[in-house]
Amino acid sequence: xxxxxxxxxxxxxxxTAASVFPVSATDHIVxxxxxxxxxxxxxxxxxxxxxxVGDLISFRYQKNQYNVFEVNQSGYDNCTTEGAFxxxxxxxxxxxxxxxxxxxxxxxxxxxxxxMKVTILVHPLPPPPSSPLASKDSSPSSxxxxxxxxxxxIRALLVSLALIWFGSDWI
Numbered sequence: 001x002x003x004x005x006x007x008x009x010x011x012x013x014x015x016t017a018a019s020v021f022p023v024s025a026t027d028h029i030v031x032x033x034x035x036x037x038x039x040x041x042x043x044x045x046x047x048x049x050x051x052x053v054g055d056l057i058s059f060r061y062q063k064n065q066y067n068v069f070e071v072n073q074s075g076y077d078n079c080t081t082e083g084a085f086x087x088x089x090x091x092x093x094x095x096x097x098x099x100x101x102x103x104x105x106x107x108x109x110x111x112x113x114x115x116m117k118v119t120i121l122v123h124p125l126p127p128p129p130s131s132p133l134a135s136k137d138s139s140p141s142s143x144x145x146x147x148x149x150x151x152x153x154i155r156a157l158l159v160s161l162a163l164i165w166f167g168s169d170w171i
Contacts, residue, residue, distance in 0.1 A: 027056045027094070030105075030118060036061035036068065038111050042118035051122045055097045059105070063091030066116065069108040070095070076104035076119055079112035100124040 028049050031040050036059045051057070059068045067089040069081045081087070087108065088095065097103065100122050107116035 025054045025056055026052070027058055028120075029058045029060060031060075035059075036066055036107070036116065038114035038116055040115060042115065046118055046120050049120070051097055051120050053097060053100050053122060053125050055122070057095050057097060057103070057105070057120065059088065059093045059095070061091055063089065066111060067108050068093055068095075069106050071104050071106055073102075073104055073119075076106055076117055079106055079110075079117065081106070081108040084108070097122045 028051060030036050031042065031045055034040050067087060069075070069087045070085040071081060072083065072085075075081060075083065086095070095105075097120075102119060102121050104119045105117065106112040
């Protein structure tokens with residue numbers, strides 16, 4: 001049985017909506033499956049991740065055994081929590097990375113000296129990719145926010161809405 005035009009239009013609308021809305025943030029779980037524990041090389045873990053503004057960093061550990069403090073570079077280097085920017089102790093801490101900067105996290109109960117510390121560099125969001133069509137049709141001086149792939153996504157969304165609104169008789 002062939003699909004109805006309304007069903008096809010609805011499917012097109014869903015596909016367009018999925019491409020228009022941005023991708024969600026990444027949740028970086030510190031230490032991956034080993035979590036936040038002594039004796040893990042968190043520098044190696046951090047070097048294998050790329051962090052962007054809007055991502056989350058998560059610490060997973062046994063509640064009441066460890067904790068997490070956000071500190072400055074001096075606190076990180078010396079394993080001190082004096083002047084900490086934040087502290088967490090739930091055992092499942094989700095910390096938003098809202099600024100492009102270097103962050104420093106340590107365990108505040110003495111385990112920092114056993115390697116429970118991590119520093120990460122958060123990058124600004126990369127610019128959206130430009131489509132080959134946009135680069136052929138417009139020069140940098142004439143580019144507007146509506147050029148490129150976003151323009152085609154908006155057009156597809158409008159066509160889909162028109163198909164749904166007017167129904168199959170319109171085609």
